Each structure stands twice: as C-alpha cells, then as structure tokens.
Amino acid sequence: MSKKLKLTILVSSIILAIITRFYKLGEAPKGLYLDEAGQGYSAYSILKTGKDEFGKAFPIVFRSFTDFKTPVYIYLIVPLIPIFGLTKFTVRFPSFLFSILTLPFLYLLLKKITPKKYKESIPLLTIFLLAISPWHILFGRTNFECNVALFFLISGIYFFHKGLSKPKNLIISAILLAIAIPSYHAQRLVTPLMVLILFIRHKKNLLSNRYLKPLILGGVIALLISIPTLSVATTPGFLARARGLNIFSADKHTPSGTLNQLPDSIKPIANNKIFLISKEFVSLYISYFSPRNMFLLGDYGPRSSFPELSTFFIWQLPFYLLGLYKIIKDKNLKELRYFTLAMLLISPLPAAVTHDPYSSIRSLQMVIPLLIIIGLGLISFWERLRKKLSKIAFLIFLFLSIIHSFGKLYSSIIILNEYHRANEWDYGWEEVAQTIKNLEPNIPIIVDTARHGPYIELLFFLKYDPRRFQNDNFEVSPSEYYTKMTRRDNWNLGNIKIRPINWEYDTIKQQYLIGDRLAISDGQIQEHNLKLVKEIYYPNGIIAFKIVKTNPN
Amino acid sequence: MKKIIIFLGLVFWPLGLYLTNQTNKLWVYFSPALLILASFFLYKKKSKFYPLPIILIPLVDSKLALFPVICAALLIFTHKNHSLKFKAIFIFISLLILFIVRKQFISQSIFKLEYESKQKILREINLYPNPLFARIYQNKAKIISDKMIGNLLALIDPGNYFFSFHPREGILVNKNLIKYPFLAIIPFFLSFIGIKMVKHKRFFILILVSGILSLTFIEIFDESDFILWLPLAYFYLNGWKKLSLNKNKLSTYLFYLLFLLNSIIELSRIFFVYK
Numbered sequence: 036m037s038k039k040l041k042l043t044i045l046v047s048s049i050i051l052a053i054i055t056r057f058y059k060l061g062e063a064p065k066g067l068y069l070d071e072a073g074q075g076y077s078a079y080s081i082l083k084t085g086k087d088e089f090g091k092a093f094p095i096v097f098r099s100f101t102d103f104k105t106p107v108y109i110y111l112i113v114p115l116i117p118i119f120g121l122t123k124f125t126v127r128f129p130s131f132l133f134s135i136l137t138l139p140f141l142y143l144l145l146k147k148i149t150p151k152k153y154k155e156s157i158p159l160l161t162i163f164l165l166a167i168s169p170w171h172i173l174f175g176r177t178n179f180e181c182n183v184a185l186f187f188l189i190s191g192i193y194f195f196h197k198g199l200s201k202p203k204n205l206i207i208s209a210i211l212l213a214i215a216i217p218s219y220h221a222q223r224l225v226t227p228l229m230v231l232i233l234f235i236r237h238k239k240n241l242l243s244n245r246y247l248k249p250l251i252l253g254g255v256i257a258l259l260i261s262i263p264t265l266s267v268a269t270t271p272g273f274l275a276r277a278r279g280l281n282i283f284s285a286d287k288h289t290p291s292g293t294l295n296q297l298p299d300s301i302k303p304i305a306n307n308k309i310f311l312i313s314k315e316f317v318s319l320y321i322s323y324f325s326p327r328n329m330f331l332l333g334d335y336g337p338r339s340s341f342p343e344l345s346t347f348f349i350w351q352l353p354f355y356l357l358g359l360y361k362i363i364k365d366k367n368l369k370e371l372r373y374f375t376l377a378m379l380l381i382s383p384l385p386a387a388v389t390h391d392p393y394s395s396i397r398s399l400q401m402v403i404p405l406l407i408i409i410g411l412g413l414i415s416f417w418e419r420l421r422k423k424l425s426k427i428a429f430l431i432f433l434f435l436s437i438i439h440s441f442g443k444l445y446s447s448i449i450i451l452n453e454y455h456r457a458n459e460w461d462y463g464w465e466e467v468a469q470t471i472k473n474l475e476p477n478i479p480i481i482v483d484t485a486r487h488g489p490y491i492e493l494l495f496f497l498k499y500d501p502r503r504f505q506n507d508n509f510e511v512s513p514s515e516y517y518t519k520m521t522r523r524d525n526w527n528l529g530n531i532k533i534r535p536i537n538w539e540y541d542t543i544k545q546q547y548l549i550g551d552r553l554a555i556s557d558g559q560i561q562e563h564n565l566k567l568v569k570e571i572y573y574p575n576g577i578i579a580f581k582i583v584k585t586n587p588n
Numbered sequence: 589m590k591k592i593i594i595f596l597g598l599v600f601w602p603l604g605l606y607l608t609n610q611t612n613k614l615w616v617y618f619s620p621a622l623l624i625l626a627s628f629f630l631y632k633k634k635s636k637f638y639p640l641p642i643i644l645i646p647l648v649d650s651k652l653a654l655f656p657v658i659c660a661a662l663l664i665f666t667h668k669n670h671s672l673k674f675k676a677i678f679i680f681i682s683l684l685i686l687f688i689v690r691k692q693f694i695s696q697s698i699f700k701l702e703y704e705s706k707q708k709i710l711r712e713i714n715l716y717p718n719p720l721f722a723r724i725y726q727n728k729a730k731i732i733s734d735k736m737i738g739n740l741l742a743l744i745d746p747g748n749y750f751f752s753f754h755p756r757e758g759i760l761v762n763k764n765l766i767k768y769p770f771l772a773i774i775p776f777f778l779s780f781i782g783i784k785m786v787k788h789k790r791f792f793i794l795i796l797v798s799g800i801l802s803l804t805f806i807e808i809f810d811e812s813d814f815i816l817w818l819p820l821a822y823f824y825l826n827g828w829k830k831l832s833l834n835k836n837k838l839s840t841y842l843f844y845l846l847f848l849l850n851s852i853i854e855l856s857r858i859f860f861v862y863k
Contacts, residue, residue: 047817292857294857294860294861298859301856301860304856305857305860314770317770318750318751318770321746321750322747323748325741325745326744327741327748329739330741332738343725352741363781364781416711443725446716449714450716451715507782
C-alpha cells in the first residue's frame with residue numbers, strides 16, 4: 036500500500052469521525068441531562084469562585100446528586116467556558132475532542148503491535164471502523180466521562196509500547212495511565228489490570244537496567260498524580276458509586292433469581308447467595324460478548340443508546356464471529372492477539388459487577404478490541420476470496436453497508452432520538468429558563484421538584500451566580516464533603532424557590548408555578564383558577580412543562 | 589461422577605419442558621427431537637434414508653415446516669458425496685410438505701404482520717425529511733427483518749442457553765426455560781473451539797444450522813427450539829470428552845465438583861421455578 040493511500044485513508048477516517056461527532060454537537064440531543072448540567076455548572080462554579088456549587092475548593096471527586104463524579108471531565112470543561120460560554124456545546128466538547136484524539140493514538144498503537152502481514156490493514160481498518168462506530172459516536176457527542184478516560188488509556192498503552200524501544204516514553208505512559216484512573220469509575224479497575232498484564236508480558240525487559248530508571252520515575256510521578264485520589268479513596272463519597280451498584284453488596288440488594296415461597300428446608304440451597312451472585316456475575320460478563328446485545332439490543336438505557344441503533348451494525352456480525360475465531364486460534368498475531376484478548380477479557384469486568392445488563396458506558400473500552408476483531412474478520416474474509424468477481428462483489432457489499440450505516444446514524448441520532456427520547460434528555464429546561472427571564476421580576480416563582488432535580492438545570496441555563504448560590508443554599512461543610520451523604524430538598528435562586536408545590540398555601544398568594552404536566556394538571560388549573568402563562572412541548576407534541584400564574588382573588 | 593455430571597447437564601432442558609407443559613403438548617416438542625435422533629441412527633449406519641425422519645417433522649409441528657427445506661438446501665453444498673437425485677428428492681418432498689402445511693406455518697411465522705407494527709412504521713415515516721430516506725429506514729419489510737434478526741441473535745446467544753437470557757430480563761412471551769446449568773458453558777466453549785475433532789460433526793452442524801435458521805422464521809420460537817437439544821447435547825458431550833483430556837487432573841476434578849454442586853442447586857430450583 037502506498038504512503039499516499041495510507042495517509043488518505045487515515046485522514047478520511049478522522050474527517051469522518053469529526054463529521055459524525057461534530058454535526059449538531061450541542062444541538063442533538065436537544066435537551067441537557069441533569070448530570071450534564073451538573074458537570075457544566077460545577078465547572079462554571081470552579082471557574083468563577085475556585086469552589087464547586089457546594090463551596091468545596093477544587094474537589095478530588097465532585098459531589099453530584101446521590102453520587103460522586105470523577106473530576107477530570109469537569110476540570111476539562113473549566114477552560115472551555117471563557118471560550119464557548121456555559122452552553123450544551125461546551126459541556127459536550129471534551130467528549131468530542133477526546134474521542135477524535137483517540138483515533139490517531141489507536142492507529143499508532145496498532146502499528147506498533149500488529150505483525151508485519153497486517154501492519155497496514157489492521158490499523159487503518161480499525162480506525163475507520165472506530166470512526167463510524169455507533170458506540171463510540173454516542174459517547175463522543177454527549178457528556179460522558181468514559182470517552183475521555185478511554186483516550187488516556189489508549190494513549191498510555193501506546194506510550195508504554197513506545198517505551199519498550201525508547202524507555203523515556205514509559206514516563207509519559209505512566210502519567211497518562213495515572214490520569215486515566217480518576218477519569219472514569221470503570222478505569223479504577225481496567226487501567227491497573229491492563230498495567231499489570233502489560234508488565235507481566237514485558238517484565239523481562241522492564242526489569243533490566245535500561246528500563247529501571249524511567250520505570251521508577253514514571254511510577255513515582257504516577258503515584259504523585261494519584262495521591263489526591265488515594266487520599267479520599269476510603270471515604271463514602273468516593274465509594275458511593277461502587278457500593279450502590281455492585282452485585283456483591285448483597286446486604287443492599289436481593290440477589291437476582293432469589294425464589295420466594297420456598298420451604299424453609301430448601302431455602303439455604305435454592306437461594307444460596309454465593310451461587311446466585313456468581314451466576315449473575317458470569318451472566319453479566321458473558322452478556323458483553325453476546326451478539327444479541329452487541330448487534331441488536333444495545334444498552335437498555337435511554338441515554339446510553341439511540342433508538343433503533345445498537346453498539347455495532349448488523350452487517351459486522353459475521354466478521355465479528357470470524358474475527359473472534361481467528362484471534363483465538365491464530366498465534367501468529369502475537370502482540371496484537373495478546374493486547375486484544377487481554378483488553379477484551381478485562382474490559383467488561385467493571386460493568387459485569389454492576390446490576391445493569393450490557394452497560395455500554397462502563398464497558399466502552401471494549402469497543403477497541405471488538406473493532407480490532409471485526410477488522411480482523413473482514414481481512415480474513417477478504418483473504419478467503421479467490422476470484423476477482425467475488426472480491427468486487429464483497430467491495431460493493433461493504434460500500435453499500437457503509438452508506439446504509441451513515442443513513443442509520445442520521446436516522447437514529449438526529450431524527451428518532453430527538454422525537455422519542457427528548458424527555459429522557461431533560462428537554463425543555465432551556466425554554467423554561469428563557470421564560471423565567473421574561474416573567475415579572477417582583478413575583479416569586481415556585482418550581483416543582485416532584486419528579487426531577489430541576490435546580491441544576493436552572494442554575495445552568497440561568498448561569499446563576501455560583502457565589503450567591505453557595506451562600507444561600509448550604510448543604511455540607513467542606514470538612515464533611517466526602518463523608519456526609521444526606522441532601523437538602525429545596526433550593527433558593529433569588530426569587531425562585533425550588534421545592535414541591537403545596538396546593539393549599541401556594542395558591543393563596545400571587546406567584547408563578549412551574550412544573551411538568553403531571554405536577555400541574557388541567558384539573559388543578561381549573562380548580563385553583565390558575566392563569567396559563569406558557570406550555571412547553573416535547574418534539575413529539577406532548578407537554579413537557581407548564582408555567583402558570585396564581586390568582587388569589 | 590462424570591456420568592452423573594453429564595446426565596445432570598442433559599436433563600435440564602427436557603425436564604423444564606416437561607414441567608411447564610401438559611402431556612398432549614409435550615408430544616409436539618419431544619417428537620421432532622426423537623425424529624432427529626432416528627435420523628442420526630440412520631446416518632450413523634450410513635443409510636441413505638436418513639433424511640426421511642427429518643422430512644416428517646413438519647407433520648408433527650407445522651412451525652418447523654422450513655426445517656427440512658433448509659436442511660435439504662444446505663445438504664446441496666455440504667454433502668457433496670450425495671447424488672443429485674437424492675438431493676432433488678429430499679428438497680422436492682420437503683417443499684411439498686411445506687406447501688401442505690403452509691397456512692398453519694404462515695399464521696405462526698414472522699410473515700404475519702400485526703396492525704400496530706404497520707401503524708408504527710407509518711407514523712415514523714412522517715418524521716423523515718424526504719420520502720426516499722424514510723422508505724429506506726422505515727418500511728414493512730423492516731418489521732419482518734427485525735423479527736428475523738431478533739430471533740437469530742437470540743438463538744445464537746449464549747445467555748439463552750445458560751442463563752435464561754439475562755437473570756433480570758423479564759419473562760415476556762417466551763418462557764425462557766433453563767436449558768443447561770450455567771457452568772456447562774465451559775464444555776460447550778471447548779467443543780466449539782475444537783470443532784474439527786468432533787465426530788459426526790457434519791450431521792450435527794447441519795441439524796444445528798438448519799434448526800437455528802428455521803426457528804428464525806417463527807414468531808415465537810420458544811419450546812419449538814427443543815429440536816436443538818440433540819445437536820447441542822452432542823457438542824456438550826464432546827466438550828466433556830475434551831475436558832477429561834486435560835493433563836491437570838486436579839483442576840479437572842475441582843471443576844467436576846464445582847459443576848456437580850452448582851447443577852444440584854440449579855436442578856433443585858427448576859422444580860420450584862416451574863411448580
């Protein structure tokens with residue numbers, strides 16, 4: 036393959052990746068999920084005051100609703116706010132940027148570890164497949180920390196392999212891998228295991244004199260980077276996510292498959308916790324290799340998937356099966372085989388210890404080995420084709436499949452997701468905030484909290500002064516930031532009160548009431564003689580919010 | 589101990605089927621498996637009449653009308669030593685039987701379109717900026733292809749056979765029968781990895797692939813999928829054979845023990861789950 040052609044394919048893949056992730060970035064999804072708004076406002080608060088909205092200076096993990104968020108993504112938003120403002124685009128931009136940056140590093144990594152026979156084809160094909168991957172695109176267009184973490188993991192592994200020939204690179208690798216760990220919860224498990232596996236594989240080299248000095252230096256720097264994380268590692272805040280979700284916390288959750296109405300004598304056997312939990316773990320783990328999940332069902336979460344789009348395209352299925360067979364059987368693939376299988380087997384672990392079946396967020400790192408496998412399957416298939424005509428037919432099939440895939444991406448991400456899942460993305464708050472700005476300023480506003488935490492959405496879209504918010508809404512002292520898990524249930528943003536509507540008292544004085552269609556029903560409007568100020572609709576025509584004015588007279 | 593373990597693994601699926609059905613319905617699910625067994629004995633004895641029991645399957649369960657047709661079609665490519673006349677007769681009789689039971693088959697197949705699915709497509713079409721784009725991604729053929737892909741992927745999903753799909757996946761239209769103890773996934777994996785060494789693999793792959801493909805066209809394949817019991821049981825047995833060749837006897841015995849304990853627990857649960 037000529038250099039020019041290689042470069043053309045590489046650059047085209049990157050351009051495709053940019054188009055698929057940048058098109059309508061910040062506009063589709065049109066809504067802004069409360070976690071996204073929370074991260075954006077935390078960053079805004081850090082920028083303006085050096086403290087988050089709870090008044091904690093530069094947190095190591097960020098307090099957020101009922102759990103804690105990893106810090107890297109939030110700190111990445113901070114410098115973007117002066118450039119782009121506090122917007123949906125800004126909070127999603129790091130995901131986009133790092134998803135694009137992953138491509139060249141993955142290319143370089145694969146170039147390093149692929150045997151000569153496939154040195155050109157596998158890296159280029161994998162990069163192309165990653166560029167059009169629905170799984171990677173989803174997290175490259177929305178505010179999820181997992182994509183940023185994946186970049187640090189892949190670039191760290193690349194510099195590790197580069198370090199095997201030029202040891203100084205081991206220091207860069209250590210820094211990048213150390214940043215990967217606090218970038219996303221799943222990386223607390225994946226990165227150390229990958230490091231361990233790489234170390235075992237190359238221990239002979241790494242323990243020789245040539246490598247020892249940069250290895251120790253890298254280790255020390257990584258430790259220094261990890262000190263803040265380690266200093267809070269045992270606090271309830273740091274462990275909140277892991278404790279709340281993992282299947283081993285049997286004291287919190289009844290193991291799946293527990294049978295009720297059993298005779299007492301049989302209960303200890305049939306409902307044996309070790310049996311039930313280990314079965315659930317194996318089942319969850321295996322589900323990440325299931326073609327049904329990968330090519331059809333995808334993630335069941337409405338924000339971690341797009342309608343009618345799974346994590347992979349269905350036309351890739353036969354190549355996945357063929358590639359899987361090849362990667363297991365073909366020992367000539369050497370380092371590529373080792374890396375792919377190691378990453379394939381490690382990647383689902385953090386997701387498999389949590390209850391959710393096929394969580395594409397926690398297992399995002401798996402997209403890399405799976406695409407390598409699909410790429411390998413494509414190449415193996417190509418190699419089996421002897422006749423020129425069958426090769427042409429295969430190329431036509433691929434071309435049409437790829438064109439169809441682009442249409443599918445547009446159909447799911449831009450058309451169907453906006454129409455069917457606007458409510459899942461907390462659509463409507465931007466318009467609520469705009470309307471609030473135009474209401475009579477001397478009349479108080481009550482925003483109902485019955486179903487969602489709207490305070491963070493309003494803080495975000497009103498760009499509410501963080502200093503004022505910190506002063507008026509004390510929730511936790513900095514010393515108890517990581518340990519106190521209780522929350523306040525009402526908030527004050529100037530003349531806006533965010534709490535449940537009390538129909539008995541709130542209607543006897545003049546004020547605006549804001550709530551969704553269930554909080555403020557037509558019956559209540561009639562009964563309390565309320566004046567409808569505005570209705571805000573989801574794209575599918577269903578009412579999202581109602582803004583009404585009380586009429587005490 | 590090994591024989592008990594193997595028996596334990598094989599008994600789950602038929603037992604689940606037995607406990608969840610009335611006797612008159614059982615016949616419909618068990619007899620295709622018995623016919624396949626008869627076909628295997630004929631195949632083993634190198635009788636050229638071995639497809640005969642397979643041809644009879646649609647007469648017992650009309651849902652499986654495509655099974656002999658697909659089997660005959662695959663035979664053309666896979667069993668090149670059979671004469672053309674033999675293949676032609678096999679495919680002709682299969683098609684004839686398919687024609688006879690076509691009405692019963694179509695009423696239970698994915699080709700029967702529901703009113704609501706068609707309406708959904710019509711609603712979705714209006715969301716697209718131009719009709720051509722809409723027609724490519726929202727059309728009636730999509731209803732059928734989606735069901736087909738859904739069935740096919742469910743039938744090749746390890747979760748279907750070892751975990752009744754996902755433990756937290758609700759039982760919807762399917763009964764999600766417990767088919768194998770979950771640790772049986774290891775002998776299965778070993779068997780498929782070393783498939784080249786499996787005796788009579790041609791016959792069992794033919795049955796397995798034809799079975800999976802024919803079930804793909806059924807609206808609800810649950811329970812009719814028992815035709816896969818025999819080929820899967822065969823691969824399961826081969827997996828154990830391969831496992832027993834493991835040089836590290838201690839780890840093998842430990843696995844036997846673990847498998848035995850797990851299977852006893854799972855078996856005890858079957859009686860209460862399907863009570």
